[in-house]
Amino acid sequence: MSTLNSSKVVNIEDLRHLAQQRVPRAIFDYLDGGAEAELTLAENCRAFRDVIFRPRGAVDVGACDMKARVLGHEISFPALLAPVGYSRMMHPDGEAGAARAAGEAGTGYILSTISGTKLESVKEASKGPVFYQLYLVGGRSAAEGSIERARKAGFSALVITVDTPVAGLRERDPRNGMKALLGRSPFAKLPFLPEILSHPGWLAGFLLDGGMPKLENIVIPGKGPMELVDVTAALAAATVKWEDLRWIRAVWPGPIVVKGIMIGDDARRAIDEGAAAVVVSNHGGRQLDSVSSTLHALPEVVAAANGQIEVLMDGGVRRGSDIVKAICLGATAVLIGRAYAYGLAAAGHAGVTRALQILLSDVERTMRLLGCKSVGDLDQTYGFLKTQ
Numbered sequence: 001m002s003t004l005n006s007s008k009v010v011n012i013e014d015l016r017h018l019a020q021q022r023v024p025r026a027i028f029d030y031l032d033g034g035a036e037a038e039l040t041l042a043e044n045c046r047a048f049r050d051v052i053f054r055p056r057g058a059v060d061v062g063a064c065d066m067k068a069r070v071l072g073h074e075i076s077f078p079a080l081l082a083p084v085g086y087s088r089m090m091h092p093d094g095e096a097g098a099a100r101a102a103g104e105a106g107t108g109y110i111l112s113t114i115s116g117t118k119l120e121s122v123k124e125a126s127k128g129p130v131f132y133q134l135y136l137v138g139g140r141s142a143a144e145g146s147i148e149r150a151r152k153a154g155f156s157a158l159v160i161t162v163d164t165p166v167a168g169l170r171e172r173d174p175r176n177g178m179k180a181l182l183g184r185s186p187f188a189k190l191p192f193l194p195e196i197l198s199h200p201g202w203l204a205g206f207l208l209d210g211g212m213p214k215l216e217n218i219v220i221p222g223k224g225p226m227e228l229v230d231v232t233a234a235l236a237a238a239t240v241k242w243e244d245l246r247w248i249r250a251v252w253p254g255p256i257v258v259k260g261i262m263i264g265d266d267a268r269r270a271i272d273e274g275a276a277a278v279v280v281s282n283h284g285g286r287q288l289d290s291v292s293s294t295l296h297a298l299p300e301v302v303a304a305a306n307g308q309i310e311v312l313m314d315g316g317v318r319r320g321s322d323i324v325k326a327i328c329l330g331a332t333a334v335l336i337g338r339a340y341a342y343g344l345a346a347a348g349h350a351g352v353t354r355a356l357q358i359l360l361s362d363v364e365r366t367m368r369l370l371g372c373k374s375v376g377d378l379d380q381t382y383g384f385l386k387t388q
Contacts, residue, residue, distance in 0.1 A: 011318075022202055023199060024202060044284070050385050075106060075129070079363075081340050082110055091205065091345060093349045102352070109130050110335065113135040119146065143248075265304070324378060336355075340352045
């Protein structure tokens with residue numbers, strides 16, 4: 001599918017519905033679900049209702065400047081594509097298709113360690129900045145190998161995720177067959193076969209793409225790429241500690257972003273360890289349930305950063321107005337995850353392109369209605385948390 005009908009796909013929720021129709025339940029619920037009771041998942045989205053806009057009247061905005069700068073890169077609007085694991089299971093276009101769409105839209109893409117496409121191919125696919133998100137799955141030697149490959153390929157920054165000492169309990173996954181789909185036993189897959197066969201378009205693409213891909217960017221010395229399996233056990237053995245940032249800085253010459261910060265103390269620690277930016281993130285509500293929404297955590301982290309580093313944010317962003325609200329509260333830019341992944345699952349590269357078109361248009365319209373001429377002018381005089 002090369003294009004999507006813009007009259008029928010007018011918001012991100014429309015892409016979510018298309019994704020739900022196209023992919024098996026196991027894949028959709030992996031993308032759509034969260035941890036335990038999914039309280040934080042819901043709160044991430046709901047929290048944006050707590051921001052009240054304060055528009056200026058009688059303002060001729062003229063040419064609206066939506067550009068932002070992240071780690072020295074100018075991007076077309078203040079949003080980048082977040083790392084999303086297992087992307088090639090959603091659509092054969094996978095990580096490369098998403099990166100290409102990001103570059104075409106003038107923004108950046110962050111590649112997940114848990115990806116089935118070689119990082120060199122992903123970098124080549126995009127005209128924009130590409131960052132590499134690092135888990136220590138596979139051990140330090142494997143991580144050092146991927147860091148060196150990212151450096152040689154021209155990746156701009158390294159994003160270290162620090163909120164996965166273990167994988168969160170995503171209750172949808174064991175019920176819907178995701179664990180069986182990732183596992184090696186063909187017999188475990190049998191109960192879920194009717195559901196898979198009921199999505200022939202997805203199945204044909206999956207099989208033509210070679211079936212289950214390996215984790216091409218986790219190369220175990222002497223063994224080759226790691227098999228694409230449930231990473232629960234691997235994450236438990238690969239906890240990132242603050243001390244790890246020291247050896248990572250020794251082998252990575254570029255900027256380091258610490259993702260998974262929810263409190264001011266951790267933001268200050270990241271600064272002390274040499275981070276260039278942090279991402280206020282609760283992993284999209286997929287790790288510890290009942291933590292604060294990222295939007296409500298944002299002001300504390302911004303205050304702690306005190307202008308010393310850039311503060312990014314993810315979680316719950318479904319509209320361009322959500323992006324504007326986060327910028328008003330002090331974010332440099334946001335990372336969008338599910339918003340573009342729904343598009344990827346629905347229609348591959350074309351779906352990601354449509355998601356970005358929707359969000360770009362939303363941001364511009366919101367800024368014009370606010371009477372704001374530039375993203376750089378957005379602050380709490382344009383939008384504030386009503387709980388403050």
